[in-house]
Amino acid sequence: MNLLVFNCGSSSLNYKVFSGDTTSTTQITAKGKAHRVGVKGSEPSFIEHHVSIQQVKEIQPLETHAQAAESMLQYLRDQRISIDAIGHRFVHGGAYFKESTLLTENTLARLTECLPLAPIHNPNSMSVIHTCLKHLPGCPQYVTFDTAFHAALPPEAYTYAVPPSIRGAHTYRRFGFHGLSYQYVTQAARPFIKTPFSESKIIACHLGTGGSSAVALNNGVPLDTSMGFTPLPGLIMSTRTGDLDAQIPIALLKEGMSTKEIETLLNKKSGLLGVSQFSSDLRDILARAEQNPNAQLAFEMAVHRLQKYIGAYLVLLGGLDALIFTDDIGLWSWQIRESVCQGLGWCGIAVDPAANRHAPYDCITPIEAPDSRARVLVIPTDEEWVIGQEGFTLLQEGRHAHY
């Protein structure tokens, strides 16, 4: 069986073709990535394809994710790679979807209702689904959800202290994000932890170039996570504020700003960009931290917020077996990892400076100091692998959505 997996980012589209019949025997037959989808600028859009040892780069205009998906499907046809099923990533499944599901007319209608919940990601995923329906009619499709991983959060973690009428009318609860990534890295950490997974205490930090979050897992089940109803709250991100007093948007509304203007302000102009006043890229900020006080403050604030979240989760869990760093910044920024762990001496967590500094980006690397009370692991994530594994299981079970 050839299973095609699509993973939509805000301006990228990844694909992988997994071949095999069971979760343990799959291998990657083809993979690729569309870059700068829908981005206007001097750099052109392009797609990279990798099939066996062959690598192809196609420079072409990519105004939409649907266009990128069409081009990828055509490339796979040209390579005579048949597709038996297609899996998609949907960032926000709202209150409807608590697990992966096969695509039916009914699920398609529910997915349409979820589009506004993640306006940067969900519509892109939906456009790729429609492209596949058009070009591969009859091919089974299924959808996985980042929010599904957090469905087991306890009520005291997912509930907001607002009136029940508001919670009910707007399905206002903490959903949590980056679930596929967390599913991968927490499974990958298993061999490195002495405690059985079902009894383990894990904190994972998904630190991306766009969004970042943290999660606490007790006995393999999420206990809390930093993002909320939307991906805005929690850690300080490249252009998002992270945690913010709700009185602030109220004050700005009173002053006459529109909801769109405030949404843009909090999601696109704040975070590292807002504090540093020159860049949303942590690499730029680190490069100028010694000369530029705003860059230094942006870095300090990001580290401080992450330290507090890790500390908060440590007490919630009552201990720790492993602290995991993943995704782009989690993998390459030894400075973030070092600075964050310097503030965790109170609970006996420490990194080995050399191991941390030289941790490679492409394999699981333990970086804790010999006397650290918990393992500290750098783990590259693989969301497509999770989507693929979900697909093999789902197609065997023929599972449909549970509302």
Added chain:
Amino acid sequence: MLIIKIRPTETTWSLVDETAKTCIIQNHSKPIPTETIRSESRILYIVSLSLNGSILTPGEQLKASQNDHSLTILRDCMRANPRADHRLLNETRFFKSLPPKSLRYALPANLADRFVRTGRDALTHHWAWVKAKSIIPGITSLISIQLNSAPNAVAIQNGQPVDLFAGFSLLDGLPGFHSCGEIDPSLCLTLSEKGEPPETIEQLLTTQSGLSSLSPELTNFSQVFEQPECLASKFLAHQLKKTMGGMASALNALEAIVFTGEITPALTTWLVNLLEPLAGFGFIPASSGASEASQSILWLSSPASHIHVILLQDTLWKIDYEMFSQALPIQSRLESDVLENSTAS
């Protein structure tokens, strides 16, 4: 002791007997009789520049400190009773040492100064430090958690706050009985798009939310501790555990935790359960759950515990009374104010 609280909106005064056992007059807002001023050997002025729960900007503070109202009260009292020991405590100064990384939200520069986290209950947190230091002399840091109907927390190192769990307003930090505490602020935009005016959203989150909205059967804050199985109780416990851990990271230490609130059997039992996860970090509970050192101090940790935890009774007039020793003699303070003002002008 005569205690005069001077705030931008009102001035109140209390009279505590010299043995500190009773508060004869509490939070009176009528003018102080001259005889009362003359009869007291100690007069404490507590000046707070907070307005409606928020702290004034440095510029506003300077303006307020030059306010004739405060100085008039001080001078009138000193003239009426020049022999008394007059002392001044500026509540607002307690939070002055907080670093920008703790105070700021990750907003663009043009909004960063307008919207910052502000400390609440400064006097109580300061007192918690002073009191804990007198009971556990070796500590260099602690987490002070105020358990009133608008709970908040401060991380204190060597007497100076280094971080806080409170926001620009009551719509951040720990949940209050009627205010929401930390939420996803996107809700405000969702409600606004549905046509709700900002005033209605503010009202909803400030007065109709919080712990009472999670468990409508509760009629007051203390019932949260009497019904540990209700959602409000579990929610507050969850948030407090996160607060303790977050503050410990801010301090990079977990030496002591001081709760202030009304000492009741229900609260004591509730805190014993709350502290269970700290066992993994060296906390050993008191053998019988809690042991009473005095009517106003309850030990929740055993003497062998690596983390000291106490519950202090927060009777406000007693806190004021005990903070007299921390206040500066007024004569030197007035001189320095005059100097400050002349420098500013």
